[in-house]
Each structure stands twice: as C-alpha cells, then as structure tokens.
Amino acid sequence: xxxxxxxxxxxxxxxxxxxxxxxxxxxxxxxxxxxxxxxxxxxxxxxxxxxxxxxxxxxxxxxxxxxxxxxxxxxxxxxxxxxxxxxxxxxxxxxxxxxxxxxxxxxxxxxxxxxxxxxxxxxxxxxxxxxxxxxxxxxxxxxxxxxxxxxxxxxxxxxxxxxxxxxxxxxxxxxxxxxxxxxxxxxxxxxxxxxxxxxxxxxxxxxxxxxxxxxxxxxxxxxxxxxxxxxxxxxxxxxxxxxxxxxxxxxxxxxxxxxxxxxxxxxxxxxxxxxxxxxxxxxxxxxxxxxx
Amino acid sequence: xxxxxxxxxxxxxxxxxxxxxxxxxxxxxxxxxxxxxxxxxxxxxxxxxxxxxxxxxxxxxxxxxxxxxxxxxxxxxxxxxxxxxxxxxxxxxxxxxxxxxxxxxxxxxxxxxxxxxxxxxxxxxxxxxxxxxxxxxxxxxxxxxxxxxxxxxxxxxxxxxxxxxxxxxxxxxxxxxxxxxxxxxxxxxxxxxxxxxxxxxxxxxxxxxxxxxxxxxxxxxxxxxxxxxxxxxxxxxxxxxxxxxxxxxxxxxxxxxxxxxxxxxxxxxxxxxxxxxxxxxxxxxxxxxxxx
Numbered sequence: 135x136x137x138x139x140x141x142x143x144x145x146x147x148x149x150x151x152x153x154x155x156x157x158x159x160x161x162x163x164x165x166x167x168x169x170x171x172x173x174x175x176x177x178x179x180x181x182x183x184x185x186x187x188x189x190x191x192x193x194x195x196x197x198x199x200x201x202x203x204x205x206x207x208x209x210x211x212x213x214x215x216x217x218x219x220x221x222x223x224x225x226x227x228x229x230x231x232x233x234x235x236x237x238x239x240x241x242x243x244x245x246x247x248x249x250x251x252x253x254x255x256x257x258x259x260x261x262x263x264x265x266x267x268x269x270x271x272x273x274x275x276x277x278x279x280x281x282x283x284x285x286x287x288x289x290x291x292x293x294x295x296x297x298x299x300x301x302x303x304x305x306x307x308x309x310x311x312x313x314x315x316x317x318x319x320x321x322x323x324x325x326x327x328x329x330x331x332x333x334x335x336x337x338x339x340x341x342x343x344x345x346x347x348x349x350x351x352x353x354x355x356x357x358x359x360x361x362x363x364x365x366x367x368x369x370x371x372x373x374x375x376x377x378x379x380x381x382x383x384x385x386x387x388x389x390x391x392x393x394x395x396x397x398x399x400x401x402x403x404x405x406x407x408x409x410x411x412x413x414x415x416x417x418x419x420x421x422x423x424x425x426x
Numbered sequence: 427x428x429x430x431x432x433x434x435x436x437x438x439x440x441x442x443x444x445x446x447x448x449x450x451x452x453x454x455x456x457x458x459x460x461x462x463x464x465x466x467x468x469x470x471x472x473x474x475x476x477x478x479x480x481x482x483x484x485x486x487x488x489x490x491x492x493x494x495x496x497x498x499x500x501x502x503x504x505x506x507x508x509x510x511x512x513x514x515x516x517x518x519x520x521x522x523x524x525x526x527x528x529x530x531x532x533x534x535x536x537x538x539x540x541x542x543x544x545x546x547x548x549x550x551x552x553x554x555x556x557x558x559x560x561x562x563x564x565x566x567x568x569x570x571x572x573x574x575x576x577x578x579x580x581x582x583x584x585x586x587x588x589x590x591x592x593x594x595x596x597x598x599x600x601x602x603x604x605x606x607x608x609x610x611x612x613x614x615x616x617x618x619x620x621x622x623x624x625x626x627x628x629x630x631x632x633x634x635x636x637x638x639x640x641x642x643x644x645x646x647x648x649x650x651x652x653x654x655x656x657x658x659x660x661x662x663x664x665x666x667x668x669x670x671x672x673x674x675x676x677x678x679x680x681x682x683x684x685x686x687x688x689x690x691x692x693x694x695x696x697x698x699x700x701x702x703x704x705x706x707x708x709x710x711x712x713x714x715x716x717x718x
Contacts, residue, residue, distance in 0.1 A: 240559070256553070257550055257553030257554045257556075257557055257559060258549055258550050258553055259553065260552075260553035260554075260556050260557055261548070261549030261550055261551065261552035261553025261554070261555075261556065262549045262552075262553070263553075264549075264552050264553065264556050264593075264597065264601070265549055265552055265593050266593070267532070267549065290620055291620045291621065291622045293622075293623070299604055299605070299606075301556075301557050301558070305556065305601070305604075308604075308616075309556075309597070309601070312591055312597075312600075312616045312618070313591070314591075314618075314620075319618075319620040320620075321615060321616070321617055321618070321620070321621040321622070321623070321627065322615065322616055323613060323614065323615040324600075324604045324613070324614055325613055326604070326606075326611075326613070328582055328583045328606075328611040328612075328613070329583065329613040330583045330585075330613070331585070331613070335613065
C-alpha cells in the first residue's frame with residue numbers, strides 16, 4: 135500500500151509555485167494577489183480564510199481579506215465584488231461560503247468575473263470544465279487530479295466510483311475522470327443518496343472517490359483488492375483531544391488501507407491538495423491563463 | 427414491451443406548443459422566431475435545417491435561414507451572430523454544425539448570446555445544466571427526458587448506463603439523469619471507447635442510453651430483462667431502398683425489444699423528440715425563460 139501523501143505533494147507544489155512567483159518578480163511582473171471576501175463571523179469560515187492567507191504567504195502571493203458584517207445588503211456586497219472584478223491589481227477573488235440567508239449565493243457567484251473565479255464556481259467555468267475546455271476547476275477535484283498524477287496512478291479504462299454528487303466535488307470529479315485525458319478515461323459511476331446497490335458499485339471500483347461527508351462510511355467490505363481510495367470526507371467528531379475533536383474521513387482508514395493499492399490519509403491527503411490547488415488557480419489567474 | 431413512441435409524443439407536444447403560440451398571438455405578444463445560420467452546402471446540414479423550418483412552420487413560429495458561402499471569413503460570421511444577438515425580433519439562434527475548417531466552432535458557439543442559445547451549446551448553458559440551474563439543455567437529452575416523463579418511466583435509484591460521452595448527448599444525459607429530479611436520481615455509469623467491461627455495465631443497467639453512433643452495436647446479450655432502452659444512434663447504411671440507404675440505430679431492435687420493458691424505435695424515437703425539444707427551447711427563449 136502506498137500512501138497518497140497530500141502533505142508532501144502539496145509542499146513540493148508550493149515550492150514550485152514559490153519559484154514561479156520569484157521568477158515573475160524578477161521579470162518585473164505583478165505578484166499574484168488573492169482577495170477573499172468574508173461575511174459574518176462563522177468559525178469554520180474564519181479558519182479556512184486563515185489557511186488561505188497562510189498559503190498565500192508561503193508561496194509569495196499578496197493576500198487581502200475583506201471582512202463585512204453579516205448584516206451587509208446583497209446589493210452592497212455585489213458592488214464590492216464588481217469593484218474587485220474591475221481592480222487589475224487583484225488576480226483571484228473568492229467569496230467564502232456559506233453566506234447569510236438574505237444573500238443569494240448563486241447571485242454572488244455569478245457576479246464574480248469568470249477570469250478571477252479561482253474557486254471555479256461560476257457556471258461559465260463549470261460549463262467549460264464539463265466541455266473539456268480550459269477553465270478554473272474547483273480546488274478539491276483539481277487537487278485530487280494533481281495527486282493521482284503525481285503518483286502516476288493508472289486511470290485509463292479503470293472503473294471509478296464517485297460517492298457523492300455535489301457541485302463542488304462529486305460531480306466535477308465524475309466528469310473530469312470520464313474525460314479523454316490523463317488522469318481520466320475512467321468508466322465512472324456517480325453514486326448518491328438514492329443509489330440502491332452502493333456496495334456492489336464500490337466492489338467493482340478500481341478507483342473510489344469518497345465524498346459523502348459521512349464519517350467512516352466506507353469499510354473494507356466495500357473495497358476491491360488493490361483499489362485506489364481517495365477520501366474527501368473531513369468531519370469533526372468530538373474526542374478527548376486538546377482541541378476537543380478529531381477529524382474523520384469517509385473511509386475506515388486502517389482496514390481499507392490493508393486492501394488498497396493507494397490511499398489518502400485524513401488529515402494530510404485531499405485537504406492540503408485542495409489548498410494548493412487554490413494557489414495554482416490563483417497563479418494561473420495572475421498569468422491570465424486557465425489552470426486546466 | 428411498450429414502444430417509446432417519439433413520433434406520437436412529439437406530435438402531441440407540437441400541438442401544445444402551437445396552442446401556446448396562438449395564445450401569445452391573441453395576447454399581442456411577438457411570435458417566437460428561430461434563426462438558423464447555415465454555412466456552405468453540406469447535404470446533411472441542409473436536411474436538418476429544412477426539418478427545423480418545417481417544425482417551426484407546424485407550430486406557428488417564424489423561421490429564418492441565413493445562408494453563407496463556405497468561404498465566409500470567421501470575423502464576418504461572428505459579426506452576423508452579434509447582429510442577430512442584438513436583434514430583439516429573433517428569439518432563438520442556431521448555427522448548424524459542422525462549419526468549414528477555417529472557422530472555430532467553439533468561437534462561434536461562445537459568440538451566440540446564451541439567452542438565444544436554444545441548442546444549449548454555450549458553456550454558460552452547459553454549466554448551468556451541470557449545476558442544476560435553469561438553462562437551455564441541448565435538444566437530444568432534453569427530448570429524451572420528455573419522452574421518459576411522458577411514459578412515466580421510473581428513474582429514481584435505477585442503474586443507468588450511458589454509452590457515449592459526447593458533449594451534446596452522452597455527457598449531458600449522464601449529468602441530468604444523476605441529478606436530484608425527475609427524470610433523474612439514477613445511479614449513472616458513463617461508458618466510452620476506453621471502457622473495458624461494457625457488457626457487464628450494460629447487463630446491470632435498468633436504463634440504457636445508447637449514443638455511440640455504431641449501428642446495431644447493442645444486442646440482446648447486453649440487456650437486462652425489463653430494461654428501458656433508449657437508442658440515440660441514427661446511422662445511414664447503404665440499402666436497396668428508393669433513397670439508397672436505411673437508418674440504423676445503435677441497438678438491434680427486434681432482439682432487444684423482446685427483453686426490454688420500454689424501447690425507442692429508430693426512426694421515430696429519439697429523432698422526433700430532439701426536433702420538438704428545439705421547438706420547446708425556442709418557445710422558452712421567446713418567453714424569456716429557460717426551458718429547464
């Protein structure tokens with residue numbers, strides 16, 4: 135069994151990005167600049183935005199966090215987004231979700247300029263991804279592709295089960311892995327809450343992407359011998375630790391690892407790859423190219 | 427076995443559209459108007475455009491065909507598209523593909539206003555479809571959904587195999603049928619040229635969508651008893667008929683029909699549903715709403 139070590143790979147990728155940034159500076163080009171918009175005081179959102187600032191710092195990007203109270207008007211927020219869209223000083227723009235209920239997330243997403251949409255949430259980027267055109271791919275699927283590529287995991291003609299059909303993980307993952315590309319050319323089955331024979335589908339999967347958000351849902355009895363297992367789930371469960379919780383993936387790591395050929399740990403697998411994928415997208419946005 | 431009779435259903439839907447148009451006229455609203463752009467003298471393209479004109483005539487739409495020689499400059503063609511985009515008199519705009527090699531089809535598609543893109547080929551419409559947002563869905567998958575709905579075919583939790591991953595049929599079909607909707611909520615497997623165990627996947631399918639363009643590829647040995655079989659393939663093969671050819675689907679109709687619960691004939695199945703779906707999209711465009 136080989137560990138798909140997202141921590142190691144993301145560190146290498148960050149070093150590469152940092153070198154690219156140094157070169158950009160040496161060439162007199164502007165430094166990539168990520169602006170994050172944060173509305174309200176959600177604890178998890180604060181953490182994510184802090185991570186993004188830290189990552190930007192590590193790779194040498196400029197980073198701005200614009201904070202607004204959760205009472206902000208939708209129109210005011212959209213105006214801020216339009217202002218950032220027009221600001222040539224900003225390469226990439228993300229709006230941390232969730233937003234307060236009185237604000238339409240879809241409206242916010244569609245107001246972000248597709249050229250700065252480094253989260254890949256704008257329908258234009260989603261459509262280009264679907265059609266196999268250059269686009270910004272959302273960070274989790276983009277990070278998983280990087281990880282599979284790094285380890286040279288064979289994908290062509292493999293059966294792949296994607297558990298979960300969310301717009302930001304399961305659905306793009308299924309589409310990307312079924313495209314004529316590498317990583318890709320898989321025969322993909324997309325599973326969800328209505329799937330009746332989930333275990334059968336999993337047992338036929340050479341590659342299994344678990345993105346359900348259901349802690350330790352996938353056991354060894356659902357895994358084909360030699361399968362590649364990618365665990366996207368990260369759920370906080372109460373535990374007698376200093377923080378008061380521990381992180382659990384969708385996969386029962388120990389027993390599944392015993393059968394798998396490759397497997398991502400939680401934490402240290404998909405999480406850091408997601409973070410570095412956002413940095414890659416931001417670099418691409420600064421270079422006025424798409425990341426894929 | 428029940429025939430999924432696209433000819434009958436499309437006729438009923440056309441009657442409904444015609445009534446809607448009469449009502450629009452009675453209400454003093456403008457008549458839906460489809461403009462087709464045809465470049466060069468491709469025989470199949472001429473036929474398709476003639477069908478579209480005939481369909482428009484039947485449902486009471488206005489129809490315009492703009493013909494250009496295959497020597498037209500790309501920029502000149504894009505200017506024509508921009509002019510039609512700006513023409514409030516036109517509800518829907520399609521550019522018949524293929525185009526001559528010196529013209530970028532992608533550039534042409536992306537120049538069509540998404541609000542008039544009744545073919546649903548623009549990446550913005552593809553993305554909205556993917557994300558489950560209101561959009562124009564390309565005519566073949568839209569027509570198939572109408573057909574399944576008309577016959578009340580159960581889809582929730584069913585295993586569905588989609589054979590073919592094209593951007594205009596297989597891929598949207600797979601995404602639509604896996605969405606939380608009706609028809610939808612299927613466990614979808616998308617198969618293609620690299621799929622190794624195609625027969626196994628087909629044998630597990632409660633619903634099989636064949637969109638390979640490979641005449642009579644799917645035989646009874648690949649079909650589960652009681653499966654719903656939708657045949658998208660239409661290939662002309664030479665034959666001793668008046669026209670010199672006959673149309674073959676991707677499915678060996680007689681032997682597969684003997685095992686299926688529902689099946690589309692070729693011709694008279696998906697073909698007429700595709701045609702009426704374009705009319706539905708055009709009506710929706712005229713009403714300034716999306717068709718789905």
